[in-house]
Amino acid sequence: MNVHSADALTAEDAIAAQEALGPINSEMATKVALQNTLLTPRFYTTDFDEMDSIDVTPVRAEWDKLINQMKSDPNRGHFKKNADWDKVDWEGMEPKLRAEFIDFLISSCTAEFSGCVLYKEMKRRGKNEDITTLFQLMARDEARHAGFINDALREAGIAVNLGFLTQAKKYTYFRPKFIYYATYLSEKIGYARYITIFRHLEAHPEQRFHPIFKWFREWCNDEFSHGEAFALLMRTDPKLTSGVNKLWIKFFLTAVYSTMSVRDHQRPEFHKALGVDPVWYGYEVFKKTSEISKQVFPLTLDIDSPRWQPNLDRMEAANHQIAEGRKQGGVGGWIKRQLGSAKAAVAFVSLLTIRSIPNEAPVNCRLEPAY
Numbered sequence: 001m002n003v004h005s006a007d008a009l010t011a012e013d014a015i016a017a018q019e020a021l022g023p024i025n026s027e028m029a030t031k032v033a034l035q036n037t038l039l040t041p042r043f044y045t046t047d048f049d050e051m052d053s054i055d056v057t058p059v060r061a062e063w064d065k066l067i068n069q070m071k072s073d074p075n076r077g078h079f080k081k082n083a084d085w086d087k088v089d090w091e092g093m094e095p096k097l098r099a100e101f102i103d104f105l106i107s108s109c110t111a112e113f114s115g116c117v118l119y120k121e122m123k124r125r126g127k128n129e130d131i132t133t134l135f136q137l138m139a140r141d142e143a144r145h146a147g148f149i150n151d152a153l154r155e156a157g158i159a160v161n162l163g164f165l166t167q168a169k170k171y172t173y174f175r176p177k178f179i180y181y182a183t184y185l186s187e188k189i190g191y192a193r194y195i196t197i198f199r200h201l202e203a204h205p206e207q208r209f210h211p212i213f214k215w216f217r218e219w220c221n222d223e224f225s226h227g228e229a230f231a232l233l234m235r236t237d238p239k240l241t242s243g244v245n246k247l248w249i250k251f252f253l254t255a256v257y258s259t260m261s262v263r264d265h266q267r268p269e270f271h272k273a274l275g276v277d278p279v280w281y282g283y284e285v286f287k288k289t290s291e292i293s294k295q296v297f298p299l300t301l302d303i304d305s306p307r308w309q310p311n312l313d314r315m316e317a318a319n320h321q322i323a324e325g326r327k328q329g330g331v332g333g334w335i336k337r338q339l340g341s342a343k344a345a346v347a348f349v350s351l352l353t354i355r356s357i358p359n360e361a362p363v364n365c366r367l368e369p370a371y
């Protein structure tokens with residue numbers, strides 16, 4: 001059976017295809033993927049019975065259309081190397097860039113696989129056909145994405161051991177409504193990130209230092225559909241986007257945006273090689289994500305507030321201090337870390353207190369990718 005993860009019709013087959021490629025020196029990659037910090041991708045578990053009880057009747061017409069589109073599987077076979085895959089000079093790559101890029105690939109692979117594991121589990125546990133169908137389709141896509149990143153990593157002599165990760169990584173419990181907010185946002189921000197890089201490199205092909213970026217357009221369309229599905233799920237229950245839940249939405253928006261900003265600043269060489277200024281990139285991604293999220297969220301963050309960027313900068317400086325403290329070790333390092341954490345917390349609370357912009361979500365929420 002010589003199926004590639006890109007052609008697999010289920011997440012299980014895609015993972016098996018990756019595993020069949022055999023062991024490779026993956027200890028380092030798997031160790032990085034196993035990390036659980038505020039800045040690394042996590043694995044989630046939830047109340048699957050509650051999620052299984054969702055009734056999609058209120059959004060039936062839009063739902064069926066989306067599911068049929070996903071079933072038609074326009075990206076089947078896309079996520080594998082072909083003639084467009086230029087030879088990568090891993091040996092000749094500047095060591096700092098190489099390290100940051102590998103870190104980016106491992107963290108992206110973990111994030112993709114985190115979605116896969118959650119969606120696959122929902123499909124396995126559920127009895128509601130609407131829900132299990134959706135989650136099996138999304139798990140399929142994420143397994144292909146993770147498999148493709150692993151293909152790229154393999155060329156550098158490393159790979160994330162996906163099967164091992166499923167067993168060994170710690171799972172964080174989120175109640176279903178938090179899964180909706182967090183996953184909806186991570187799918188939409190994923191779309192915005194991939195398309196922003198893709199468009200930038202379309203205009204500046206000389207800065208495309210690795211072929212994987214050529215695959216980003218179709219890639220982001222998958223993420224866009226996944227986000228659409230969560231938008232519809234949230235639309236089945238108006239309570240999810242009103243009352244006290246508005247505060248939760250604001251919290252998740254702030255947490256997701258600020259984490260992304262801090263994480264991106266950890267990879268200066270990577271962004272330099274792409275010719276992308278992380279502050280510009282962050283703003284572009286937040287702008288697109290905010291615009292899209294108006295389809296379902298009752299508010300957007302005021303990223304043009306004079307307090308927005310300075311507090312992101314403060315968080316980044318605090319994070320730098322925490323990293324230095326960790327490196328330093330001992331009592332001095334511990335104090336540095338505590339001070340850094342306190343500064344990060346103050347900056348985060350300050351971001352949270354910026355007044356948000358109210359939004360009236362439209363009656364029909366479905367969108368098509370437009371960037």
Ligand SMILES: [Fe+2]
Nearest residue numbers: 112141142145
């Ligand atoms: Fe994905």
Ligand SMILES: [Fe+2]
Nearest residue numbers: 115187223226
């Ligand atoms: Fe996705």
